[in-house]
Amino acid sequence: MTLAFGSVESRVRSDDQPPEPIVTRLVTWYDFVMQVIARRTLKEFWARQPHAKGPIRAWLAVAAKAHWANPSEIKRQFGGTVDFVGDNRVIFDLGGNKYRLVVHVSFTFGRVLVKFIGTHAEYDRVDPETVSWRKK
Numbered sequence: 001m002t003l004a005f006g007s008v009e010s011r012v013r014s015d016d017q018p019p020e021p022i023v024t025r026l027v028t029w030y031d032f033v034m035q036v037i038a039r040r041t042l043k044e045f046w047a048r049q050p051h052a053k054g055p056i057r058a059w060l061a062v063a064a065k066a067h068w069a070n071p072s073e074i075k076r077q078f079g080g081t082v083d084f085v086g087d088n089r090v091i092f093d094l095g096g097n098k099y100r101l102v103v104h105v106s107f108t109f110g111r112v113l114v115k116f117i118g119t120h121a122e123y124d125r126v127d128p129e130t131v132s133w134r135k136k
Contacts, residue, residue: 034066034105038114042101045117055095056117063112070107085129089115102128 042060046053068074071084081093092101100123102116116123116131 034063034068034110034112036060036064036112036114041114042117049099049119052095052099052117055099056101059092059094059101068105068107068110071105074105087129089128091128102126102131 039060042056046056062077066073066077068077071088071090074082074090075084078092081097083091085091088105088107090103090105092103093099094101097120099117099119101114102123104113104115105111106113116126116128118126
């Protein structure tokens with residue numbers, strides 16, 4: 001986290017002392033990469049589907065180093081292999097569209113929460129807007 005000071009004004013004192021600087025605005029700037037949460041879900045999936053390990057690890061390497069501030073930056077990076085649904089959820093096509101990954105992205109906090117990973121057939125049986133990684 002970097003703190004940057006905005007405009008500085010001087011307050012004129014009546015007792016012939018030098019003016020005191022006054023900071024009128026404090027700006028906080030976060031410079032971070034995306035934090036991927038629920039990696040264990042990804043690892044458990046590629047343990048069941050060994051061919052998925054390469055595409056998932058490739059996505060993980062890109063996502064963990066990303067600085068996404070909005071959906072258009074994700075679209076610019078992944079192009080046609082990404083779709084968006086409500087609640088800041090993003091659907092990634094991995095492994096030549098063999099696997100689907102649904103995540104919730106918090107652009108404000110720089111976090112990506114894995115909601116679902118599965119084959120294309122498994123994805124067809126879930127609602128990407130409500131699916132959750134939690135086991136019931």
